[in-house]
Amino acid sequence: MQYSLRQAFRSGKFVTGFALFAAMLVIVIVYPLIITYPPLQIIAQGTFFPPGIYVSTYDSVNAPTTYTLNLDDAAAKRIASKLKAEDRTAMKEWLVAAGIPESEIDAADTAKLLAQWEANYDPKKQVAGMTFARSRYFQRVNTSISGLLSSEGAILATKAPDTGALQQAGTVKQTDYVNVSEIPNVRLLPLGTDNFGRDVLTELIRAAGVSLEIGLVAGIIATLIGLTLGLLAGYVGGVVDDVIVFITNLFTVIPGLVLLILISFSLGQDKRGPVTIAAVIGLTYWVWTARSVRAQVISLRNRDHVNLSKLSGHSIPHIIINDILPYIASYVIMAFILQISSAILAEASLSILGLGPRTTDVPTLGLMMNWAMIYQAHLLQKWWAYLPVLVTIAMITFSMNLMITGLDQVFNPALRD
Amino acid sequence: MASEKNSCLSGEGLTKIFGFGRTRTLAVDHVDFDFHEGEVVSIVGESGSGKTTLAKMLLGLINPTEGEIHFLGQKRDISSQKKRQEYWKNIQAIFQDPFSSYNIFTKIDGVLLDCIRMRGGGHLPKEKKIELMTEACSFVNLKFAELTNKYPFELSGGQMQRLMIARIFLLKPRILIADEPTSMIDACSRATILDYLMKLRDEIGMTLIFITHDIGLAYYVSDSVYIMEHGKFVERGSADEVILRPKEPYTRRLINDVPKIYEEWDLSTV
Numbered sequence: 001m002q003y004s005l006r007q008a009f010r011s012g013k014f015v016t017g018f019a020l021f022a023a024m025l026v027i028v029i030v031y032p033l034i035i036t037y038p039p040l041q042i043i044a045q046g047t048f049f050p051p052g053i054y055v056s057t058y059d060s061v062n063a064p065t066t067y068t069l070n071l072d073d074a075a076a077k078r079i080a081s082k083l084k085a086e087d088r089t090a091m092k093e094w095l096v097a098a099g100i101p102e103s104e105i106d107a108a109d110t111a112k113l114l115a116q117w118e119a120n121y122d123p124k125k126q127v128a129g130m131t132f133a134r135s136r137y138f139q140r141v142n143t144s145i146s147g148l149l150s151s152e153g154a155i156l157a158t159k160a161p162d163t164g165a166l167q168q169a170g171t172v173k174q175t176d177y178v179n180v181s182e183i184p185n186v187r188l189l190p191l192g193t194d195n196f197g198r199d200v201l202t203e204l205i206r207a208a209g210v211s212l213e214i215g216l217v218a219g220i221i222a223t224l225i226g227l228t229l230g231l232l233a234g235y236v237g238g239v240v241d242d243v244i245v246f247i248t249n250l251f252t253v254i255p256g257l258v259l260l261i262l263i264s265f266s267l268g269q270d271k272r273g274p275v276t277i278a279a280v281i282g283l284t285y286w287v288w289t290a291r292s293v294r295a296q297v298i299s300l301r302n303r304d305h306v307n308l309s310k311l312s313g314h315s316i317p318h319i320i321i322n323d324i325l326p327y328i329a330s331y332v333i334m335a336f337i338l339q340i341s342s343a344i345l346a347e348a349s350l351s352i353l354g355l356g357p358r359t360t361d362v363p364t365l366g367l368m369m370n371w372a373m374i375y376q377a378h379l380l381q382k383w384w385a386y387l388p389v390l391v392t393i394a395m396i397t398f399s400m401n402l403m404i405t406g407l408d409q410v411f412n413p414a415l416r417d
Numbered sequence: 418m419a420s421e422k423n424s425c426l427s428g429e430g431l432t433k434i435f436g437f438g439r440t441r442t443l444a445v446d447h448v449d450f451d452f453h454e455g456e457v458v459s460i461v462g463e464s465g466s467g468k469t470t471l472a473k474m475l476l477g478l479i480n481p482t483e484g485e486i487h488f489l490g491q492k493r494d495i496s497s498q499k500k501r502q503e504y505w506k507n508i509q510a511i512f513q514d515p516f517s518s519y520n521i522f523t524k525i526d527g528v529l530l531d532c533i534r535m536r537g538g539g540h541l542p543k544e545k546k547i548e549l550m551t552e553a554c555s556f557v558n559l560k561f562a563e564l565t566n567k568y569p570f571e572l573s574g575g576q577m578q579r580l581m582i583a584r585i586f587l588l589k590p591r592i593l594i595a596d597e598p599t600s601m602i603d604a605c606s607r608a609t610i611l612d613y614l615m616k617l618r619d620e621i622g623m624t625l626i627f628i629t630h631d632i633g634l635a636y637y638v639s640d641s642v643y644i645m646e647h648g649k650f651v652e653r654g655s656a657d658e659v660i661l662r663p664k665e666p667y668t669r670r671l672i673n674d675v676p677k678i679y680e681e682w683d684l685s686t687v
Contacts, residue, residue, distance in 0.1 A: 304512040305520045307478050311509055312531040313502040326522040 007410045014406025020399035024392075028209040037199060039206035039363060043187075044197030047375065048382040051192040056185035061156060063178040070175055075151075078174075079110055082144050091117055094138055097127045114149060117142075192384040194368070195375035200384055207363040208392050211344050214278040214357075214364065215396075218343035221282025223289055223336045230293025231320050235301050244290070251287045257349060259284045264355040274357045274364065277350065281343045289335045296328050330411040334404050341400040348393055365393050424490060425624045426475065426508075426592055427451040431484035433470050444470040446648035447484065454591070457618065457625045459635035459656070461671060462645035468628045469513075471645070472596045475626070476510055477501060489591075506535060509590040513597040515577035519569035525580065526565055529553065532587035553583040556620075557613050575606030582613050592624045593617075600630070611638065632668075633675045636660045644668050 008014050032039075088107040096102050098120050106112055123139050153173040157166040180186055191200035233244035251259075263280050264272060300306065301324070309323045325332075344365070350356045351366025352373065368389045372378070377385035433445040445467045452458050462468050473479045475486065477495045486493045488504070495501045512518045519528065529550045533539070538546065547561070554561040557579035569577055578598060585593055595614060599607040615638065618625050629635055635642050635656070642659040644652040644667065652665045663669045 304514060304518040307473075307476075307510070307512070308518055309520065310478060310501075311476065311505050313505055313535050314531075315498060322523065323520050326520075 008407055011406035011409055013402050013409065017399045017402025017404075017406060020395065021403065024208065024395065024399070025212070028205055028212065031202075031205045032209075035202060037202050039203045040198060040360070042197045043199060044193040046197060047193075047195045048377065048380065048385060049189065049193040049197070050382075051190055051384050053180075054187045054189060055180060055183055059183045059185050060178050061172065063182060065182065066176045066178055068173070068175050069177045074174070079148055082148055083110070087141050087145075088113065090138070091141065094127070095120060097130075098125070111149065114145065117145075191388055192382075194385050195371055195377065200368075200388065203363050203368065204365075204388055204392060207365045207368050207389070208396070210274050210357075210362050211347060211365040211393075212340075212396070214274050214281070214347050215340040215344040217275060217278035218281035218285065218346070219336055219340035221279060222286040222339045222343070223332065225282070226286035226289025226335070227293055227332060229286070229290040231297055231324065233290070234294040234297025235316070235320055235324060237298075237301075241294075244294070248287055248290050248294075251284070252291075256284050256287075257346070260346060260350060261353065261355055264350055269358065272356070272358050274362060277347060277357050278343065281346045281350075285339060285343060285346065289332075289339065292331070292335070293328060296331060297324055300324050300327055330407070334407050334411075337400050337404050337407075341397040344393065344396055365389055423454050424487070425452050425454040425456075426489075426626075427487045428475075429485050429487075431471070431474060431486065432482050433467075433474060433479070434482045443648055445474065445481075448645075448648070448650050450643065450650065450653075452592075452624055452626060454624055455622055456641060457627060457639045459627045459629060459639035459642045460645055461629055461632050461635045461642060463630055463671070466645045467648040468630075468645055469596055470648075472510065472594050472626070472628055475594060476508060477504055502535075506588070507590055508592045508594065509585055509588050510594045510596060511578070511581045511585065511598045514601050515574050515581065516570070516601070518581065519577065521568060521570050523569075524565075525567050525569055525572075526550070528569065528580070528584060529587060532584050535588060549587065553586045554580075556586050556617070557583045559583065574602050575609065578602060578606075578610050579613060582610070582617055586617055586620075589621045590623060592626065594626045594628065596628045597630065599634070614638075631675070632660060632671045644671065 009018075091113060092102075092105050092107045095105055095116055100116065100120065105116065121138075121142060123135075123142065127135070151174060153171045153176075155171050156169045158169045159165070160167055189199055189201070191204065194200050194203065229244050229248070233241045233248075260280060263284070264277065267276065267280070306319060306323050309319050314322070347356060347364060348366035348369060351364055351370045354370060356366045356370065357364055369386060372382075372386035372389070375385075377383075428448065428450050430447045430449065431445060432443075432447050435442045435444055448471065460468050460471065470479070474481045477493070488507070493504070495504050530546065532553075533541065533546055533549055538549070541549075551561040554564065559576065559579055564572075564580075569580070572580065581598070598614065599610050602610060611634070614625070617623075625638075627635065627638055632642075639656045641654060642652075642656050643650050644659065644665065646667050652659055652663065652668050659668060660672060663672060
């Protein structure tokens with residue numbers, strides 16, 4: 001056993017898979033210790049804020065010190081962020097439709113284009129063949145470019161508490177800058193927010209932890225049931241074997257997912273905690289472990305070392321534990337890892353159908369997929385709501401399958417490179 | 418001479434059938450036998466003749482389909498684990514393949530301690546146990562001090578088979594079934610193993626049931642010989658009688674098939 005463990009760490013595939021899995025485990029454990037935000041706290045008013053650094057505008061305006069930076073490209077950048085190339089082409093199109101000769105319009109010259117726009121644009125004007133949506137678009141462009149070329153600062157005003165009259169409190173010049181590190185309220189949202197306005201990264205890491213727990217619990221339950229039934233059926237044989245094989249066959253012919261859906265559905269919304277779901281998955285996914293353990297035990301039970309153990313007067317439990325179990329341990333370990341990864345996938349499938357764990361308590365990877373799907377993140381192109389979840393599920397199962405392939409090569413010399 | 422002694426293990430109409438329907442195999446077909454105390458009996462036959470199946474039935478590892486086995490003149494009863502344990506104190510075995518006979522996860526000490534415990538020595542002080550194990554090992558010319566804390570697979574095939582004999586030395590059973598104990602071992606170690614087996618028999622006076630495909634070996638060690646073909650005993654008698662004056666053609670063929678040095682080997686009968 002020690003030999004094979006040491007050998008496992010010489011297999012490149014196993015080490016890669018193990019390192020990947022260990023890294024994810026460390027992140028899942030360490031991240032909540034450092035970043036202590038509650039994973040399901042709704043922080044954003046609105047749905048699907050894109051990833052980025054969010055700086056408080058109020059705190060920026062009232063920053064203790066403002067710095068003046070004279071940067072050459074500041075004005076150009078400001079214009080570019082409000083007036084994109086496609087807006088310029090659209091404006092040119094409108095002007096041409098309004099009767100200005102195309103040769104007189106230069107979309108690249110911002111000042112000239114804006115002057116022509118100012119002189120000719122009339123939101124009430126009906127252009128032939130233009131849809132309502134298109135004319136709304138031009139109205140939006142018109143509002144966003146007003147005051148674009150202004151070099152004046154903005155005036156800050158406060159309301160007098162008794163009269164309600166506005167009083168000038170200060171001005172913000174275009175060359176004013178604040179240092180982000182001096183702003184008290186800056187929130188980094190590396191993966192934006194989800195449909196309910198929750199930090200996706202914090203949610204994702206907690207969800208990965210819960211999904212791993214579900215996988216582990218389901219894997220332990222499934223492996224224990226499969227191992228016990230397989231050992232009993234294979235070693236004891238006779239009627240015990242017949243009964244166990246009958247039950248196993250019964251479970252084999254019913255598709256696992258259908259059984260899972262039926263059981264989760266009949267449990268009801270209130271009773272579906274992560275552990276319950278894990279138990280349900282474990283109780284339906286033991287079949288293949290039982291079958292293959294039984295097959296291996298049958299081939300082992302007539303070996304000479306088992307006969308010798310019998311002749312030495314050992315009892316059946318002693319023989320099963322000492323003479324059978326160590327010989328199938330490598331297989332059982334591999335089956336266990338496979339059970340964990342398939343349980344994680346099963347939870348994801350269940351949750352996508354809305355039959356996963358209860359929603360207000362903890363997130364799971366499947367639930368995050370479910371929310372992203374219900375709120376149409378894929379149609380709205382809000383990739384941060386579902387892509388990181390997909391990648392996480394893929395990474396967990398990939399690392400586990402890599403470990404199994406590595407172990408397979410260690411335990412089966414015929415597969416070695 | 419043999420008939421004067423008490424019957425030790427005998428069987429009547431012993432039959433074993435594996436499978437059913439089209440896969441039905443008659444492995445042992447209504448055999449009768451009578452082994453006497455202190456005798457060396459050889460059961461000779463080619464592969465697939467049912468020798469090992471018979472041995473396993475005698476050991477109580479598989480149940481016969483039909484027939485009865487009598488042990489020490491009484492009907493054998495191994496219906497419960499306790500009775501089986503009692504039976505196995507009296508009958509032990511050495512298997513063909515030493516490499517698969519040991520649990521590779523159990524150390525050599527464990528193998529030998531099991532035997533001491535089975536003889537009721539589980540309560541003995543540690544020093545006494547080590548003394549017993551050392552004695553058993555030195556009987557087969559092994560050094561216990563070198564073997565302790567080692568795994569069986571770290572030994573050579575011959576050493577493993579000698580360890581198996583040391584095991585029997587500790588157990589001191591009435592009957593030992595040696596199922597082709599030398600067939601996986603080279604010719605030089607074979608003589609040593611046989612030597613230790615015969616020495617052990619003389620030492621504890623047990624009945625030795627020697628199962629082999631090698632009729633030359635059978636002649637060399639046994640008092641009486643049973644020739645087995647297709648699950649039946651086709652010829653039986655004292656070693657001299659069967660091998661020097663064979664009656665059955667099958668026996669003659671078996672004798673012919675033994676390769677002889679300095680003589681042309683007739684392969685036409687094979």
